[in-house]
Amino acid sequence: MDAPSPVKSKPPARPAGERDPERTRAAILAAATEEFTAHGLNGARVDEIAKRSGVNKRMIYYYFGDKNGLYLAVLEDIYADIRNAEIRLRLTDRDPVDAMRELVAFTWNYFIEHPEFLSLLGTENLHRAKHLKTSKKIRELHSPLIGIITALLARGVKAKVFRAEVDPVQLYITIASLGFFYLSNRFTLSTIFGRDLGTPDALAERGKHIEEVVLGYLRP
Known part of the structure; x- marks a missing residue:
């Protein structure tokens, strides 16, 4: 058998x-x-x-x-999206003033078009970046952005259209904060000042204002 x-x-x-x-x-x-x-x-x-x-x-x-792991993945994903979109602008191939203006406009419009980005950043700041601090990707994601801004600043200084010794990190924080604060607080600000700051015309006006503030600061 x-x-x-x-x-x-x-x-x-x-x-x-x-x-x-x-x-x-x-x-x-x-x-x-x-x-x-x-x-x-x-x-x-x-x-x-x-x-x-x-x-x-x-x-x-x-x-x-678990839920915390999923939340961190969402944070990494939204940061990757905006950083990849910035890279696709190919700013380092352009005139430094035009490229910096484009970066400012892009950042503002991205915030308008992606309210989830602002909301999730607000949530993570309430947690004091507890989850983001555990990320192994987040600093690597931001390195290309700072590299782009550093290159633009250097070219602008060489062409005598930008002032010298501008910190690229400080500059980006300024660009982002001028838009982030406005959009995150537009409801209370609208009430306080009696103006609807969320209309298309108001948003366009704010975008132009941010561009002029940043480019005005960079002039030598």
């Missing part, structure tokens, strides 16, 4: 969705961005993220570990 064939053990079952990991991960991140934007970190619910994404909750834990 022949010996019975050895029973082959089955490989571990794949969680549903693992066959298309990029698509599944993107769906989870998109849904999580909406949920964290709407409810903050503490108010967000993994069940709701699963529902929004159409992905089994088990897959969320499979890819991101």
Whole structure:
């Protein structure tokens, strides 16, 4: 009588969705961005993220570990989006004044078009960057931006159109803050000053003002 064939053990079952990991991960991140934007970190619910994404909750834990891991991935993702968009502007190939004006305008318009970016940054600042401090990617993501600004400043100084010794980090913080503060506080500011600061005309006026403030500062 022949010996019975050895029973082959089955490989571990794949969680549903693992066959298309990029698509599944993107769906989870998109849904999580909406949920964290709407409810903050503490108010967000993994069940709701699963529902929004159409992905089994088990897959969320499979890819991101827990809610904090998913939240950090969302933060890294939104930062990667804006940094990649800045790189695509190809600013270092252009006249330094025009390129700096474009960076200012881009930053302002990006903030307007991506309110989730401002909301999530506000949430993380309430947590004193507790989660962002654990990121292994965040500083690497920002290095190209500072490199671009540094190169523009150097070319502008050489062409005698920019003042010398401008700190690129300080400059970017100024560019971002002039837009961030306005948009984050436009409802209270509108009430205080009796002007609707959220109309298209008001936003366009503010964008032009930011450009003039930054370029005026950079003039030698």
